[in-house]
Amino acid sequence: MGRKRLQESTDGRPTVHTVAARAGVSIASASRVLNGVGGSPETIRKVRAAAAEVGYVPNAIARSLQSQRTGLLALAVEDIGNPVYVAMMRAIEAVVAASGRQLLVHATGGRIDNETALLRRLANRYVDGMILSPIRVTDDHLAAMVDSPVPVVVIGQLGADAPVDNVRTDSRQGVALAVAHLVAAGRRRIGFVNGPLDTVPGAARDAGFRAALAEHGIELDERLVEVGDFQYAAGRSAAERLLARARPDALICANDLIAVGALHALLAAGHRVPEDVAVVGMDDTELAQMMFPQLSSVSLGSAERGRRAAELLLSRIADPALPPRREQVPPSLAVRASSRAAVPGPRPAGAASAGTGSELPSPAVVNEEVDR
Amino acid sequence: MGRKRLQESTDGRPTVHTVAARAGVSIASASRVLNGVGGSPETIRKVRAAAAEVGYVPNAIARSLQSQRTGLLALAVEDIGNPVYVAMMRAIEAVVAASGRQLLVHATGGRIDNETALLRRLANRYVDGMILSPIRVTDDHLAAMVDSPVPVVVIGQLGADAPVDNVRTDSRQGVALAVAHLVAAGRRRIGFVNGPLDTVPGAARDAGFRAALAEHGIELDERLVEVGDFQYAAGRSAAERLLARARPDALICANDLIAVGALHALLAAGHRVPEDVAVVGMDDTELAQMMFPQLSSVSLGSAERGRRAAELLLSRIADPALPPRREQVPPSLAVRASSRAAVPGPRPAGAASAGTGSELPSPAVVNEEVDR
């Protein structure tokens, strides 16, 4: 039968050999035509015809083995259910798709061993690069990123001298925006529902909260600070614990999921929002706008950070010799119903007030948004 | 300098050649040891030591080329931001990861050309199989699935005779559950906010709604039916259009995102939920529990469907000769505050009523849930 290879195995899918044989040319010519480089008009015609007849589709694995590129990029985040990562993912996917590549998504659960395992596995060359948004960073971790065999871009805070492409925001300043807004609205007993303090964002937000209070000359009541994790359920129970021992007139929450949990805890306990307690979340996700009342939230530019990270990754793949870069996306505040200044007194029965509440002048830095 | 291959290129990563040379054995022996099949104790020791010294990591692409498997599975859904797909994805990912594989996620935007392109691309063998949850199905589409070169499992309705592994639910019956629940609670002017009628779920839910009303002897007022798409914003504006021309005492929404939009439209227009208008969503996502008031929702077993689809896919990969299978997951109804029977009269000021509303006996099929 076949002289060198069993290219005629009746069951197998057509390869470039099949096409070449059918067109009566060599596999080199067939490959050239199929890749659009070279070939005489006659050869091109024959090869194209043969390829169409047998329904040839190039084998991406073999091509990758030869070209040393897979066209796959990975994204690793803690929790794909968190809407902040959905926003990031969407932005990243747009850039990645526009470059003709595909995105592989990993959920790490925030566990370090998971992430380092992922980084080590990069050595098997299954993806061309990776975007990582770690919430905990150890030296091990960092080392694995630095000597990773494929480019890695980090979304989030890293040590100042880490030679890793990095796009970050300033969540301390983000918390400061929220505090300034609430103080300007006359709130003084400001509580804080945070995520774990051993995470990078948790620690930064805690520090930011304390610094901002101090700056406004407000003494911190430790009973107004509570910690859970970055999920809805934990946010709700953390807020319940806080409310059981203290009477805040505002709550800042370390992300929107926590804020939604806190909102539930408040409403279930009979507090009015924002009249009795104002609520401000962080991340400014779609969820914030879906809540009722709509949630004020500190935007940390998730989509923008995602977009920039993807661009950093692509440029590094194009030129691995580039020096490490760091980009910063500034936070901003979206003020919505959950923290608008309230008319004092009991709530008028049955009247919804979305978008119609009385407005107070907001600080300059605040990015006022209309309802919806 | 290397005799056959340039395995000593100082920059390149170590290959099995490097390890074999260093251990003083053939690449065949090295490969066998590294795969844990065969090898004398002494060889095993030498190869393991050599591999550790050079930090050898097998190249997954080359392995895939040889083994004809990549260990990658794809999932294609309309919108990764929709929490119903997040739930599905989580369930699928769990099964996939447990089998030692990885999941590649695609967002199709519901566009058919996107999905068929994806199906055609399967021929390049970059993934071992795919789970597809299409919201529109054409003959072209179906043909591409049937003669796909790699296994495809569909989540959703397909033609009865389609020879494709398929896990579905009965969303007509799901709508019927919602209608029965509302009718039992005394609602009569039941509205319906649907997604596009040219989608499979949209059409099924429309049919289910009409059939269920007829079964309860309620004549349908067409002004109570409105169509948008399956997103939050569209749901909100569809509900606004509906409310501008009709006065429902209940709204069934074709998914939870629409339901949240409808909730906003209702509250912004000054209606009380559930006192004036009850709201029931579909998919029973996390979002439903996060809303205030918490949303009643028809569970279509998303996580379960995802889990089963993943299992079907794995079993088909293991044995491609299996006959096409179809599995069905029954819908159920989670009743929450948004449709609980209300005390007539004005709402008591300032009193939150989550989980404390008066309870009415619910139909047997209804799966009553407590407020968290």
Next chain:
DNA sequence: CAAACTCCCGGAAACGTTTACAGCAATCAG
């Protein structure tokens, strides 16, 4: 003690592609 069997090893083929290289014909310049 010879034959059969088991175990381990190395050479080489195979997976399907791209591409360096050399050969060859045709066209161009002198």
Next chain:
DNA sequence: CTGATTGCTGTAAACGTTTCCGGGAGTTTG
């Protein structure tokens, strides 16, 4: 008319792995 240039083409190597196969050494069996 001859030599250089251009444009195609085919052979074969390469990417890095797994695996078939044959051979050799050691062990068991008759």
